[in-house]
Amino acid sequence: MRVAGGRREWGRRLVLAVPYIWLVVFFLTPLLIVAKISFSEMRLGIPPYEPLIDWAQSGVAMVRASFNNYALLFEDDLYVQAYIQSLTIAGISTLLCLLIGYPMALGIARAPERSRGPLLLLVIVPFWTSFLIRVYSWMSILRDEGVLNHALMGLGLIDEPLVILNTDWAVYVGIVYSYLPFMVLPLYATLEKLDPSLLEAAADLGARPIRAFLAVTLPLSLPGIVAGSLLVFVPAVGEYVIPNLLGGGDTQMLGKALWDVFAQTRDWPSASALAVAMLVALVIPIALFQRLQTRLEEEERR
């Protein structure tokens, strides 16, 4: 019997070890390397950075950490601006997603039970089709001689085409469009669980629908609001494709700046420092998301 028990214990450990090792090697280690290289000096060659630890002749390790890359980020207006603009664009887009997504989620949650599934599916389907091609589609809609301008001029609402493509406006449209499903899904999950008798009780006590919404529905859906907002905000800060295709020359976002430094200047240490700076801005939202996630799962298990 002890042999079987031993084998079982061994199997249990293997089930844990395989994904654990994978994550440590292919996720944690890469992030640590980014942190390390962000303190290295750039050099010409492959790889284009100086080793952080130099084994001097005496066998003593010399640590050559440098904060130059970070100093550069603060000195260069371009990066400071990219930092501020990334956070602003992501913040405003998140708010817009919430404004459009909340009524949608509420509408689905209040729909007859039979039609909730299909309605929800309709929100998810675009997410399964190519993100890149959906963003591209907006290029032909928002262009000066694009579909939107044609329609507006045809209706006589405007005389001259609106310049939308290659401005921040187009970036907002692209982000809100691409991340809307991520807002709707967690919102729906909390709204659907909401006990309707609470609203009935509020109505019985004389609360008008709007009051009942503000006093009951809104506070109880707060976990969904937080989860949805984080799922939009965090990836939007690092967004690369959307500002590239829809944004203009003055749309500077961190993701784009990072790629330019990495690919054009081949300055890997500065690119790493940018990545670390981005992570610093996102650490609090990411940690918040994880805590929320854990709490929801614990509730689910009960």
Add this chain to the structure above:
Amino acid sequence: MRRSSALTTALLFGYAFLYAPIALLMVYSFNASREVSVWGGFSTKWYGELLQNQAYLDAGWLSLKIAATSATGALILGTLAALVLVRYGRFRGRLLFNGLITAPLVMPEIILGLAMLLLFVALQDLIGWPDGRGFTTIAIAHTTVGMAYATVVIRSRLAQMDESLEEAAMDLGARPIKVFFLITIPVIAPSLAAAWLLAFTLSLDDVVVAQFVSGPGSTTLPIEVFSSVRLGVSPQVNALGTIIVVAVAVIIGVAWRLSTRKR
């Protein structure tokens, strides 16, 4: 009554917003004119040109191979991770494990891509593997992202699963591995299929991470599309988009029929 009609309007507006660009893309893929916003008559010539475009075909085939490989890896790793999270209770290192498995869900792709590239360069420097960048490196990066998503999907199904069936089999003397293959897998099979498809789609759609970890001669379809679209509107991409939308719609439709028929 007024309130619910406001919600209906919001829903209609939301769905119109989500689907208008897709519908326009499909309509204009049959436009004879190169000018995307001017209608020049019905034509399927962009489909013809797309099917003749060797660069797209090669990239598409490579993307499908990478997506299938990484989705399978993500499925296996994600199933193991979900088992650990749902069935293991407390163990040392659980907090770190939980953090590592959920972090890729919210980590900006641009950071993931850079980090992966730096790892592969360091590894090659250290042990000579991987030799250059291409299929292997993209597949590894996509597996890591995919497994995080797969874990979420499988974990929620596993948490809802009635464990009495498994316990009964154990009481009858079946070994854990046999119980897993004969009982657990069939019960959670729909979530496994969903997880695989999700990882497959994510891989097929990724530009940013792939751009970092791909090498010369390993251009994936999204990289190819991205570089041509950056230069301006291209009617062939409309045709490609339409094919993707139709394929996704068919797969989802079939999956939906299957899942509703069972009940």
